[in-house]
Amino acid sequence: MFDAPSRRPHSDPMRPGIRERIHTFLADRGLRKTMQREAIIQAAFSTTEHYTAEELLRMARKIDRSVSRATVYRTLPLLVECGVLKEMDFGKDYKFYDPNYLEHPHHNHLICVDCSRIVEFEDQHIELLEECISKRLGFSPASKSLRIEANCDELRKHGACKNRKAARD
Numbered sequence: 001m002f003d004a005p006s007r008r009p010h011s012d013p014m015r016p017g018i019r020e021r022i023h024t025f026l027a028d029r030g031l032r033k034t035m036q037r038e039a040i041i042q043a044a045f046s047t048t049e050h051y052t053a054e055e056l057l058r059m060a061r062k063i064d065r066s067v068s069r070a071t072v073y074r075t076l077p078l079l080v081e082c083g084v085l086k087e088m089d090f091g092k093d094y095k096f097y098d099p100n101y102l103e104h105p106h107h108n109h110l111i112c113v114d115c116s117r118i119v120e121f122e123d124q125h126i127e128l129l130e131e132c133i134s135k136r137l138g139f140s141p142a143s144k145s146l147r148i149e150a151n152c153d154e155l156r157k158h159g160a161c162k163n164r165k166a167a168r169d
Contacts, residue, residue: 014045018084025082036071039064044079050088050096050118090118090147108146114155 022041023033043059044051051059053072060067076097079085086101090111100107100120106127110119126146134141155161 014042018045021084022079022082026078029078031078034071035064036060036067037075039067040072040075041079044085044097045099048100050098052094052096054094056097091149106144108148110148110150112152112161113149114152115161117152 019041026033026037040056040060042063043056047059053076056076057067057069057072060072076085076087080087080097084101086098088096088098088109090096090109096118107120107122108126110121111117112119127144130141130144130146152161
């Protein structure tokens with residue numbers, strides 16, 4: 001079972017190979033390496049938590065105050081196209097970005113409908129079930145995604161959830 005560790009501080013080094021893969025991708029498309037883009041890349045991969053574009057903007061501005069909103073919104077699709085970041089639709093008016101996709105490509109998500117906390121998990125039984133269902137129905141899976149929406153036990157038991165005030169709307 002995989003549960004994403006807590007947020008890594010920005011001073012931690014990025015996971016090996018990611019920066020080089022991104023730089024190669026950008027160079028192949030004739031795109032420049034800029035200080036703003038570097039701050040966005042560092043912020044994007046210095047955490048294991050999912051984030052929105054606006055949250056990434058705040059994280060990147062802690063590294064370089066000159067990072068613009070436009071550069072964040074132009075860089076995110078490049079990171080997704082490069083294959084190092086996964087765009088996730090959790091039924092909100094905005095997308096989330098998953099920096100854990102490379103290390104755990106088959107993980108799933110449990111989302112608290114009370115506090116919006118996102119918990120990642122892997123389970124070999126779910127993978128086997130997905131394969132069996134696909135084969136039984138005459139398909140070969142091209143991609144898989146499981147999202148469980150659930151109510152917070154802490155809120156139900158105690159009437160309050162420590163994650164609720166930090167929840168995204």
